[in-house]
Amino acid sequence: xxxxxxxxxxxxxxxxxxxxxxxxxxxxxxxxxxxxxxxxxxxxxxxxxxxxxxxxxxxxxxxxxxxxxxxxxxxxxxxxxxxxxxxxxxxxxxxxxxxxxxxxxxxxxxxxxxxxx
Amino acid sequence: xxxxxxxxxxxxxxxxxxxxxxxxxxxxxxxxxxxxxxxxxxxxxxxxxxxxxxxxxxxxxxxxxxxxxxxxxxxxxxxxxxxxxxxxxxx
Numbered sequence: 001x002x003x004x005x006x007x008x009x010x011x012x013x014x015x016x017x018x019x020x021x022x023x024x025x026x027x028x029x030x031x032x033x034x035x036x037x038x039x040x041x042x043x044x045x046x047x048x049x050x051x052x053x054x055x056x057x058x059x060x061x062x063x064x065x066x067x068x069x070x071x072x073x074x075x076x077x078x079x080x081x082x083x084x085x086x087x088x089x090x091x092x093x094x095x096x097x098x099x100x101x102x103x104x105x106x107x108x109x110x111x112x113x114x115x116x117x
Numbered sequence: 118x119x120x121x122x123x124x125x126x127x128x129x130x131x132x133x134x135x136x137x138x139x140x141x142x143x144x145x146x147x148x149x150x151x152x153x154x155x156x157x158x159x160x161x162x163x164x165x166x167x168x169x170x171x172x173x174x175x176x177x178x179x180x181x182x183x184x185x186x187x188x189x190x191x192x193x194x195x196x197x198x199x200x201x202x203x204x205x206x207x208x
Contacts, residue, residue: 078129082133082136
């Protein structure tokens, strides 16, 4: 006991102030730091559409209509939107999902969505 | 007396709900099976023309959706301890 008290009396821990980390890393809970860029969205949307079995990859461009230009039907359209949801870890509500009928609208929607990753 | 015909958006919404409920299953094989089964069934039934078979197919789909929702809860209690090899990103 006496030894412990003696040791504790002589032990000093220097106080250090935590270094200032700068603005960006302080926003720990913010989702905006790692938000994907529009170019990345375009690349990933196009690769999802190109991977769809019925699509001819050479026809896919950033402004292509799923049903008019790629010859898909409404069921394929739903499947593509679901595949995009999976790719970007989103849940697109029904009301919005029915509007997405071209790569252009898909890119717009996903790049404006705060939760896409 | 026949039930009212489901509209196009209603059918697509059922299709989307069935694909979405598949995500809730922890087991890879079941998840993929539900997706495959849903897509196949909707493709097979897209040529239906008489109102009776359309509405019976639609109500069949709705009851299957209810079954899948219930079973997703049951299967989540018995999730497989290991992931399927198909789920590994870098094999």
